[in-house]
Amino acid sequence: MSKFYLTTPIYYVNDVPHIGHSYTTVAADVLARYHRLKGEDVFFLTGTDEHGQKILRVAQDREETPETLVNRVVERFQKVWQRLNISNDDFIRTTQPRHTRRVQLIFQKLYEKGDIYLGDYEGWYCVPCESYWIESELVANNCPECHRPVERLREKNYFFRLSKYKDGVLKHVEAHPDFIQPESRKNELCSRLRAGVEDISISRQGLPWGIPVPPVSTEQGQTIYVWIDALFNYITALGYDDEAERFQHYWPCDVHLIGKEILWFHGAIWPALLMALELPPPRRIFAHGWWTIEGRKISKSLGNVIDPLTITEQYGVDAYRYFLLREVPFGLDGNFSYTALANRINSDLGNDLGNLLLRTLTMIEKYYGGHVPQPESTPGTLDEDKPLMEKVKTLKTLVEKEMESLQFSKALEAIWDSIAQANRYIEESKPWVLAREDRQKLSVKLYTLAETLRLIAMYIAPFMPHTAHEIQQQLGISVEEKEQRLSYRWGLLKPSTRVAKGKALFPRIELSPQPSPKVNLPTV
Numbered sequence: 001m002s003k004f005y006l007t008t009p010i011y012y013v014n015d016v017p018h019i020g021h022s023y024t025t026v027a028a029d030v031l032a033r034y035h036r037l038k039g040e041d042v043f044f045l046t047g048t049d050e051h052g053q054k055i056l057r058v059a060q061d062r063e064e065t066p067e068t069l070v071n072r073v074v075e076r077f078q079k080v081w082q083r084l085n086i087s088n089d090d091f092i093r094t095t096q097p098r099h100t101r102r103v104q105l106i107f108q109k110l111y112e113k114g115d116i117y118l119g120d121y122e123g124w125y126c127v128p129c130e131s132y133w134i135e136s137e138l139v140a141n142n143c144p145e146c147h148r149p150v151e152r153l154r155e156k157n158y159f160f161r162l163s164k165y166k167d168g169v170l171k172h173v174e175a176h177p178d179f180i181q182p183e184s185r186k187n188e189l190c191s192r193l194r195a196g197v198e199d200i201s202i203s204r205q206g207l208p209w210g211i212p213v214p215p216v217s218t219e220q221g222q223t224i225y226v227w228i229d230a231l232f233n234y235i236t237a238l239g240y241d242d243e244a245e246r247f248q249h250y251w252p253c254d255v256h257l258i259g260k261e262i263l264w265f266h267g268a269i270w271p272a273l274l275m276a277l278e279l280p281p282p283r284r285i286f287a288h289g290w291w292t293i294e295g296r297k298i299s300k301s302l303g304n305v306i307d308p309l310t311i312t313e314q315y316g317v318d319a320y321r322y323f324l325l326r327e328v329p330f331g332l333d334g335n336f337s338y339t340a341l342a343n344r345i346n347s348d349l350g351n352d353l354g355n356l357l358l359r360t361l362t363m364i365e366k367y368y369g370g371h372v373p374q375p376e377s378t379p380g381t382l383d384e385d386k387p388l389m390e391k392v393k394t395l396k397t398l399v400e401k402e403m404e405s406l407q408f409s410k411a412l413e414a415i416w417d418s419i420a421q422a423n424r425y426i427e428e429s430k431p432w433v434l435a436r437e438d439r440q441k442l443s444v445k446l447y448t449l450a451e452t453l454r455l456i457a458m459y460i461a462p463f464m465p466h467t468a469h470e471i472q473q474q475l476g477i478s479v480e481e482k483e484q485r486l487s488y489r490w491g492l493l494k495p496s497t498r499v500a501k502g503k504a505l506f507p508r509i510e511l512s513p514q515p516s517p518k519v520n521l522p523t524v
């Protein structure tokens with residue numbers, strides 16, 4: 001059985017999760033479910049990044065300890081992932097002893113190897129991004145990433161010899177076209193690597209909230225830089241390297257899903273750290289685009305933070321999952337609007353999918369007493385039945401191709417092409433006329449439609465697990481997950497199965513009123 005290890009970034013717990021965090025996590029969940037259905041041994045990791053100055057400051061502003069803050073906010077993340085039906089196999093928190101202990105061991109190993117050394121840091125630091133910047137990188141004296149003010153640092157720090165590994169990383173990126181995706185971001189990363197890289201500071205002096213640097217030298221009071229602490233989660237969660245079995249089984253990671261703003265850390269620093277540890281790099285890093293809300297950056301001060309709990313309460317979990325992955329090609333930036341969400345629900349989900357199920361089951365009830373008919377001739381022998389059958393049969397290859405390249409929206413487009421074809425098949429074959437004139441043909445049409453729906457349910461299962469289950473129930477079939485992977489073949493729906501028409505899958509929703517920003521604004 002082949003293995004598939006995938007991760008999301010571990011999110012900062014200085015604030016509650018919003019649509020952006022849910023985007024990466026839902027995408028990872030879809031991928032994990034898809035690979036499980038393929039029969040692979042999947043390990044899906046997510047978690048939280050709980051150290052650093054940013055979190056410490058938020059805790060201080062709230063007059064509470066950082067422990068209290070992170071313990072409260074992590075619950076919110078876990079609650080949101082539960083609501084969104086996220087099927088992660090592990091959840092790592094960087095404050096857990098299994099992580100802190102291993103990060104210290106790694107630090108020590110790299111120090112002993114000579115890849116970490118003590119030096120003096122003088123430069124700038126952006127607390128919101130937890131990033132070091134040199135003077136020439138600043139834009140109008142602000143952080144080039146988030147454009148907020150930076151702070152001057154002058155302190156003793158430990159450094160990592162990034163410069164030593166730069167050529168090796170660049171060579172690896174160039175030699176493995178799929179390593180960094182999408183292509184445009186890979187090119188940006190390569191230019192930055194070619195432009196030259198200096199060693200990086202990897203500790204902070206006197207920062208009380210973080211993993212203490214182990215006593216490798218006489219220098220006291222250093223804390224491991226939060227980004228270094230965080231990146232190692234991808235291997236500490238697997239047990240690197242004191243419980244090596246799980247690690248050896250799942251490493252290298254098959255895909256790290258991240259947002260585009262943290263590609264430098266993942267595409268340059270992370271592979272260099274792994275090279276220093278003599279470990280293979282991950283197979284793929286995919287940096288997706290950023291969501292804006294109604295055309296504006298997501299920001300608390302603009303009051304446009306979308307809380308996944310509120311929005312799924314109003315619009316439904318599966319509709320939200322579908323929208324996130326259908327609306328924007330993975331890799332590009334996207335804009336969220338309530339109108340676009342409502343349109344997708346009413347049109348793709350309600351009109352196309354929901355109606356297909358409703359019409360098919362209504363006709364099976366009306367003409368066959370609620371039992372899937374035995375087709376009285378072999379489906380697909382008549383020319384008029386071929387286009388739909390062929391389309392559904394080729395769906396597997398199409399969906400596989402798009403899922404392998406993480407083109408979720410294209411995979412969904414292909415599935416919806418089959419749904420559209422099935423709806424056209426109803427229009428063209430007019431079962432209500434056949435019911436009077438040709439019962440033999442009618443049995444073929446209704447069987448073909450029900451079997452199409454069985455297969456559609458399987459294809460949408462990674463994206464919309466509840467909906468897939470609901471369709472299966474209404475079709476009268478109960479399918480165990482492990483059976484599903486065997487049932488992509490046409491014709492497995494048993495004639496005479498008793499269908500159970502249920503409620504509409506996606507009742508029509510009104511485009512307005514939109515939730516007020518106040519309702520939407522979650523707090524820590």
Ligand code: ME8
Nearest residue numbers: 009010011012020021024049230231258259290291
């Ligand atoms: O960067 N659109 O954590 P973070 C799309 N702790 N995705 C978005 C988004 C948006 N507007 N906003 C956030 C950190 N994301 C570090 C990571 S990993 C070793 C350490 C998603 O809480 C996207 O995946 O700032 C982005 O990379 C991530 O949240 C940043 O989360």
